[in-house]
Amino acid sequence: MRIKLDRTVCDGFGTCAEHAPELFSMDEWGYPSLVGAGEVTDLQEAPARRALLDCPAHAIVELSVRQPMAAGGEAGVARTASAAREARSAPDPADPGEGRGSGAPW
Numbered sequence: 127m128r129i130k131l132d133r134t135v136c137d138g139f140g141t142c143a144e145h146a147p148e149l150f151s152m153d154e155w156g157y158p159s160l161v162g163a164g165e166v167t168d169l170q171e172a173p174a175r176r177a178l179l180d181c182p183a184h185a186i187v188e189l190s191v192r193q194p195m196a197a198g199g200e201a202g203v204a205r206t207a208s209a210a211r212e213a214r215s216a217p218d219p220a221d222p223g224e225g226r227g228s229g230a231p232w
């Protein structure tokens with residue numbers, strides 16, 4: 127699990143540091159910083175999720191997890207909407223009829 131803290135929306139109540147003091151350090155004004163780069167170990171995951179869910183400002187987010195490579199798929203990259211559109215509109219080289227078009231708009 128990896129988390130990110132958006133300090134621009136943080137309200138500074140410190141709930142995150144109460145739940146996961148090993149992941150959040152508080153500055154002298156009561157605002158948190160992530161300790162490290164946001165990597166959360168398995169042992170830290172429960173308090174990290176509690177901090178994430180209890181943050182009143184939704185300032186803590188879980189970064190997406192890369193997926194292992196599927197057979198014939200792309201490794202670890204979530205497909206975006208534009209990439210999906212491109213994949214659908216590309217001619218299929220295995221289909222000899224593909225691309226001849228009937229002139230119909232569908």
Ligand code: SF4
Nearest residue numbers: 136137139140142181
């Ligand atoms: S719980 Fe959320 S709003 Fe409160 S200090 Fe932590 S990040 Fe900021």
